[in-house]
Amino acid sequence: MSSLDVALRRRSPLVLVVDDDPDILEAVCDILEGEGYRVARARNGREALVRVDEERPLLILLDLMMPVMDGPAFAQALHRREDHEIPIVVISADGDPQKAAALGARGFLAKPFDIDALLAEVASLAPAPACGATRPDA
C-alpha cells in the first residue's frame, strides 16, 4: 500500500457492522472494504457499544435478531448516550421496515438486499472516499 493509499484510508469513513451471523458480517465488511470504507465488526449489541466507544463510527449497519443484546436494545442504549447522532441502517432478515422505523433508524435493508442497494444507502449517509477503493489486503 502506497503512502497515498494509507493517507486516503485514514480519511475513509468508518462503518460499524453489527450481525451475529459470521458469514454475513464477513460478506458485508468485504463489500464495504472493496469500496474503500474502513469497517469495524460486532457480533451483538453489547460488543457494538464497546466498538462505538473505541472507534466512533460514522454509520452503523445493525441486525435486529442477535443474542446477548439484540438490535432494538442496542439502539435504545445508544439513544440514551451522547452518540445518538450516529445514523443506523437496519439490515435484517425480518422484512418489516416498521421495526426499523420504531428504532429511529435512517434506513432499512431486507436481506437478501442487492450489493448496490447497500452501497447506495451507505454512501448517502457516509460518502465513500473520492479517490476510489483500495482493499486493505492489496
Place this chain on the structure above:
Amino acid sequence: MGFVAHELRNPLSTALWSAELLARLAPEDRAGARGEKLSNMCLRALQRLRLLVEDHFLSERLDVDGIPFKVEPVRLREMVELLAGKNGVTATVAIDEALAVRADRGLLERALEALLAAASQGKTPVQVEVSPSSEGVAVRFRGATTPPGALEVPNKGTPSDPTGRALSLYMATKVAQALGGALTSSEDGYLLTVPPAPAAGPETP
C-alpha cells in the same frame, strides 16, 4: 413458515453476495486469496441452505402426509460411532454392541446426526449411553443443551445457527414420533426413545 423463511435469508444473502462479488472480480483475481475466501463463503452458505431445506422438507412431509419407510433392526452403537466420526463429533459411546432398535435406517441417521450436532455444538464432547426405559430403548445424549420448548418450536432453539442446524431438533422430534418413539430435552442433553428390535429367534442349525 415465517421462521423458516427468516432462517433461509441469511445464508441466501451470503451465497448471493459472495457469488456476485466473485463475478465482479477480474478473472486473474479469482484464483487469489480473495477469490478463495469468497468461494468458501459461497459454499458454506449453500451447505447451510441445503441442511435447512432438507430438515424443513422432511419435517413437513412427516407432518402432512407421512413418508413410506422400511423398518428393520439397526445396531445402535455402530450407527452412532459412524455418524460421530463422519461429522467430527467427539463422542464416548456406552452402548452394547449387539443392541438393536427397530427403525428406518435413513430416518434414524437423520435424527442421530441432529442430536450429535446439537449436543456437541461443534466442540463439546458428547456422551451417548442407553438407560433403562419401559417405553423402549432410551438413548441419552449428554452434552450441550437447548432452551426449553426448542424441540417443538424451532425459533426457541438456535435461530441464525451458522451451521444451518436451526431446524434439526424439530426435525429429529418429528422423526422420533414417526418411528414410534419420542425425543425430549433434559438439563444435561437429550433423550431419544425408540422401539427395540424384536428379540432374535433361536438360531436354526
